[in-house]
Amino acid sequence: MKKRILLSAVMLLAALANTFACTNLIVGKNASADGSTIVSYSADSYGLFGELYHYPAATYPEGTMMKVHEWDTGKYLGEIEQARRTYNVIGNMNEFQLTIGETTFGGRPELTDSTGIIDYGSLIYITLQRARTAREAIKVMTDLVQQYGYYSSGESFTIADPNEIWIMEMIGKGPGIRGAVWVAVRVPDDCISAHANQARIHRFDMNDKDNCIYSPDVVSFARERGYFNGVNKEFSFAEAYAPLDFGARRFCEARVWSYFNRFTDRGNEFLPYIEGDTDEPMPLFVRPNRKISVQDVKDMMRDHYEGTPLDISNDFGAGPYKMPYRLSPLNFKVGDKEYFNERPISTQQTGFVFVAQMRADKPDAIGGVLWFGVDDANMTVFTPVYCCATKAPVCYTRVDNADYITFSWNSSFWIFNWVSNMIYPRYDLMIGDLRSVQRELEETFNRMQEKVEETAAGLLEKDKKAAVEFLTGYTDETARKTLDTWKELGTFLIVKYNDGVVKRMKDGVFERNSIGQPATVIRPGYPKEFLEEYVKRTGDRYLVK
DSSP states (O other): OOSOOOTTHHHHHHHHHHHSOOBEEEEOTTTBSSSOEEEEEEEEOTTOOOOOOEEOOEEOOTTOEEEEEOTTTOOEEEEEEOOSEEOOEETTEETTOOEEEEEEEEOOGGGOOTTOSBOHHHHHHHHHTTOSSHHHHHHHHHHHHHHHOBOSOEEEEEEEOSSOEEEEEEEEOSTTOOSEEEEEEEOOTTOEEEESSSOOOOSOOTTOTTTEEEOTTTTHHHHHTTSOOSOGGGOOHHHHHSOOOHHIIIIIIHHHHHHHHHHSSOHHHHHHHHTTSOOOOOOSEEOOSSOBOHHHHHHHTTOOOTTSTTOOSSSGGGTTTTOOOOOSOSEEEETTEEEEOOOOSSOTTEEEEEEEEEOTTSOHHHHOEEEEEESOGGGOOOEEEETTOSSOOGGGTTGGGOBTTBOOTTOHHHHHHHHHHHHGGGHHHHHHHHHHHHHHHHHHHHHHHHHHHHHHHHHHHHOHHHHHHHHHHHHHHHHHHHHHHHHHHHHHHHHHHGGGOBOOEETTEEOBOTTSSBOOOBOOOOOHHHHHHHHHHHTTTTOOO
16 A cells, blocks of 8 residues: 555544544553553643642442533533542542553544443543552443443543553444443553554454453444454454544554654564555554663653654754644645644643553552653653642642633643743754753652652551651642742743843853843854755845845
8 A cells, every 4th residue: 555545534633633632652560670560641632721630539428429521621421320439549540550541543433422421531530539450440441331321432541550551442332322342452561552542452362361351242343333344353443443544644653653663673664554655553562672761751752753754853844943843733735735744742732741650569659650740741840749649739730720721820731831832933942951951850850769769668667647648748849849940941041042042151140241231142043054945945035235
C-alpha cells in the first residue's frame, strides 16, 4: 500500500485528534531502572483546565446513589449505586498505587451508546475509588459498563499497579445496547508499550488466561456486525473496531513509534508503517535496549520527534526560532490539496500530565508517586504527589474559581501557560532559560526523594497518620515552591526579552553600566538561515540601494 491512504479521512481524524489527543507510555518493572512499574499520561484537549483531582476515602450506607457527570463536559448522565467503601484517590492514582490512564481512539461511530451512564473519564475515577489492583480494576470497569452502559466512544486504558501493567481496549455496542466489547492484555515485565489515540491490540492469545482477558462476545459481535469473517485466531480487535486510516497512522501511531525509536533499535524497522509503505502494525510491546528511568519517561513526554525523519523543529513551519509546535487544526488545505502537520507527544493543548511510579518493595503510602505537572509536558515541572496525600495542593485546584477562561495568579495551570506562551514565539532564543530552571527543580526533587521517603518510612513504623500528613505536606510544599519559582521565571523572562531584545547578564544578574544605568541591550535579529530564506522570497524588495 502506498504512502497516501485516502486523505479524505484526514479531516475526521484531525478533529478527533484535536479533541482526544492523549498519550500513554508504559514501562514494565523489569524494564525500569529501579524496578518500578511506570506509566505516563497527558490529557491533551483544548478546553481542559489542568488540575489535580482528589477523592477522599469514605464509607457509605447501603443503597446510597452517586450521580455521574461526563468527565469531558460535565453533562449529567444518571445515577449508579455507590460502593459501601471507597479508597483515597489523588489524580489518577489511588492509595494502593493503582493507576489508570487513557487515550481515545474513537473507532466505529455507530457503536457509541448515548443512553449509557458511564463515560470513560467517570469509569477511571470511579474504578480508582473501588479497586486495589490492576486485575481487580479490569473487573470493576467491565462490570460497571455491563450494568450501566458505556457512554463514550472507543477507548484504550492503561491499568497499572506495582506488579502488573495491562492495556484494555473497549468500545460500546451501539445505541441502547448495554455493555461493551473489550480485550485486556498484560504488558510483559521486561517490555515497554504505548498507545496514543489508536487501538493497538491486534491478534491476542485467547488461551492465555493469565495474560489476556476479553469479553465473551468480542469476536462474535464483530461477526454479527460484519466487521470480521475469518477464523478466531486471525481476529484483530483494532482492525475490527478501529480500522486504520491516515490520521490514526500519522497523528497517533507515530507517537508510539517515537517512543519505540528512542528506546529500542527497531525505529527504522517500524518507520515504513508510519509513512504508509506497509500496513504491518508495530508490536503491542517491545523490549527496550536499556533500562528506563522515571526521568527518562518525563523527558520522553517532551518529545517532538527531534533528530528523527519526523522532526518538526528545523523546517519552514518552525519559523525563525525553531518552534517545535504547530497551530491546530492538524490539517490544512492549499488550493485543492490537503496537507497536515505532524502531531508529536508534547503539545501545547495539554491540560495536565503525569508520570506514575509504582513500587512493590515499599509500603503503598510511600511507593506510589504521581509525578504531576500542568500545561505542556515540555514546559512543565513534574512535582511529586504521593498516593496517600489527603488533599491536593491548592495551586493545582480551581483556586480563585480559575477555569479554562478564568485566570488566577495562584493557579499553576495559568502560571505555566503564561510562561510557555511567552516562549513559544521565540522558542530557540528563550527555551534555555526555562530548561535550566526546570532541570534544577526536577533534579532537586529527584535527589530529595530518598531522604523524604526514609523520613516517611520512619514515621510509618510508629504512626501511619503522621507519615501520611508528612507526605501530604511534602506534596503541597513542592507544588507551592514550583509555582513561586515559575512566577519568578515569568517575570525574569519579560524583563530579559522585552520588545524583542535581550538584556545583558553577568553572574546571574542584569548588568548596569558604570553610572548604574541598565547596560546596552543585545539585538539578536533573525537567524542567518531565516534571513537567507527571507531574501529568497522577497527578492530585491528590501535591498539597500
